[in-house]
Amino acid sequence: MKQYFLIHYGEIGLKGKNRPQFENQLVANIRLMAEREKIKTSIKRLWGKILLESNQTSQEKVIALLQRTFGIVWFAPGKKVSFSWENLKKVCGKIAQEKTFASFAIRARTGGEKIPRQEIEVKIGDYIRKRFQKKVNLENPDLTFYIEAIGPKTVFIFTQKYPGPGGLPVGSSGKALCLISGGIDSPVAAYLMMKRGLKVDFVHFHSYPQTSRNSINKVKDLVKTLTYFQPKSKLFLVPLLPLQKKLYLSCNRRYLVLLYRRAMLRIAEAIAKETKAAALITGDSLGQVASQTVQNLSLQNEAVSLPILRPLVSFDKEEIIKKARKIGTFEISILPHQDCCSLFVPKHPATQGKLSVVKNEEKKIPLEKLIHACLKEKEVIDLSHS
Numbered sequence: 001m002k003q004y005f006l007i008h009y010g011e012i013g014l015k016g017k018n019r020p021q022f023e024n025q026l027v028a029n030i031r032l033m034a035e036r037e038k039i040k041t042s043i044k045r046l047w048g049k050i051l052l053e054s055n056q057t058s059q060e061k062v063i064a065l066l067q068r069t070f071g072i073v074w075f076a077p078g079k080k081v082s083f084s085w086e087n088l089k090k091v092c093g094k095i096a097q098e099k100t101f102a103s104f105a106i107r108a109r110t111g112g113e114k115i116p117r118q119e120i121e122v123k124i125g126d127y128i129r130k131r132f133q134k135k136v137n138l139e140n141p142d143l144t145f146y147i148e149a150i151g152p153k154t155v156f157i158f159t160q161k162y163p164g165p166g167g168l169p170v171g172s173s174g175k176a177l178c179l180i181s182g183g184i185d186s187p188v189a190a191y192l193m194m195k196r197g198l199k200v201d202f203v204h205f206h207s208y209p210q211t212s213r214n215s216i217n218k219v220k221d222l223v224k225t226l227t228y229f230q231p232k233s234k235l236f237l238v239p240l241l242p243l244q245k246k247l248y249l250s251c252n253r254r255y256l257v258l259l260y261r262r263a264m265l266r267i268a269e270a271i272a273k274e275t276k277a278a279a280l281i282t283g284d285s286l287g288q289v290a291s292q293t294v295q296n297l298s299l300q301n302e303a304v305s306l307p308i309l310r311p312l313v314s315f316d317k318e319e320i321i322k323k324a325r326k327i328g329t330f331e332i333s334i335l336p337h338q339d340c341c342s343l344f345v346p347k348h349p350a351t352q353g354k355l356s357v358v359k360n361e362e363k364k365i366p367l368e369k370l371i372h373a374c375l376k377e378k379e380v381i382d383l384s385h386s
Contacts, residue, residue, distance in 0.1 A: 003055075004053055004078060004079065005053075005075050006049060006148065008074050009072060011166070022168065024045075025169040026069070027043050029169050031043055033065055033069060033231055034062075036231065036232075039056045040055050040056065041053065041062075048111070051080070051156075052066075063162055067164060069164065070166070070168060070169055070229065071167060071197075072165065073164050076162065078146075080150070080155075081154065082153060082154055083149075088124050088157070092128060093127070096134075097132075103143070104125075104135075104136065105125075105138050106120065106121040107146050109147070109149065111149055114152060115155065120147055124147070146161075165195065166195070170194050170231070172197040175201070176278065176279040176281050177201050177271060177279075178193070178280075179203055180203070180204050180223070181204070183333055184283075184320055184321060184333040184334070185285060185320055186281075187222045187225070187327070187333060188312060188323045189281050190226055191226060193309060198281075200281065202223050203236040203267070203271055204236070206237060206238070206239060207239075214336065218335055223235045224384065225332065232384060233383050234383070236381075237380075238271075238379075239374060240263075243370040243371070246366075247260065252361055254350045255358060257290060257291050258296055258350060261291055262362070263367070263371065266367075266371055267371055269306050270375055277306075279308070281309045281310075282308060284313060285314075285315050290351045295351070295353055
């Protein structure tokens with residue numbers, strides 16, 4: 001049995017001459033995510049909206065997919081109907097028979113199509129009122145019949161709208177690489193950047209075997225969860241332990257965390273350039289820890305040439321946790337693990353680092369050689385949500 005879904009976007013409609021590019025990206029994402037979940041679909045671009053046809057027996061599965069597809073503002077399952085008064089009465093009458101309601105409203109939307117909006121509302125409203133003995137309530141109806149033109153001789157009839165996540169289609173803003181730690185913050189940062197249209201891949205730094213593989217396993221699960229929101233993801237696992245040991249033995253320990261972070265950003269930048277990612281993403285929140293003061297964030301920026309996107313910079317911890325719960329990463333993130341940056345950490349890290357000091361500390365080790373060694377040992381994993 002065929003099912004139809006009418007999909008509306010918001011911000012995409014403001015893109016002017018670039019609008020088709022964003023629409024095509026949204027259609028491609030829906031199709032790829034549906035294929036991944038073995039949902040057969042046929043998708044058609046209309047003016048200002050998209051029509052999806054599916055043979056999927058479970059409507060809930062399609063609804064769940066569309067609710068996590070960035071670029072969609074709202075969507076509705078319903079009936080695709082050739083326009084005639086008889087057809088409208090037949091479909092609306094059947095819906096009325098299946099619903100329990102005391103009052104109703106008819107909302108027609110015809111756009112530029114040659115279908116009489118006001119006449120639809122009056123005639124079909126009068127038909128429902130008389131046949132089913134229901135009251136018209138335009139302010140707060142129990143049931144609303146939406147009748148929207150999707151062509152010169154076709155309308156779409158529905159009674160319920162579902163919210164989408166909004167934003168822009170993943171991939172429409174380019175590609176970025178997220179430094180993901182296994183904690184609460186970085187998965188939320190990745191999600192927010194996906195919502196702004198970035199295709200996000202991930203890099204995780206670990207200190208195995210000095211630490212357990214828990215952080216690696218957690219990050220795999222986090223990336224799988226985040227891949228619910230984009231067609232596919234790639235995860236890079238980079239061993240940091242040899243570089244960390246060299247820094248610990250050779251450098252001022254008050255600067256260790258800052259030195260770790262600069263090294264990780266350099267490695268991430270090398271991977272980003274290799275994969276044609278245009279930016280790096282971190283979960284930094286201003287003032288949350290010693291490495292996230294304005295001065296220290298500035299020193300981290302100096303280590304690389306790519307822009308570093310920090311969508312959580314103004315968030316407090318409760319805001320981040322709330323978002324993590326909503327997207328499904330919180331319960332994974334709070335599982336115990338030892339982060340690589342928690343290894344060899346000083347009791348009193350520098351909060352107001354100086355560039356001259358940092359550069360002198362980095363000269364004490366063969367930094368480029370160590371970075372190259374880390375990159376040589378990286379592992380690449382293609383992950384999906386399943």
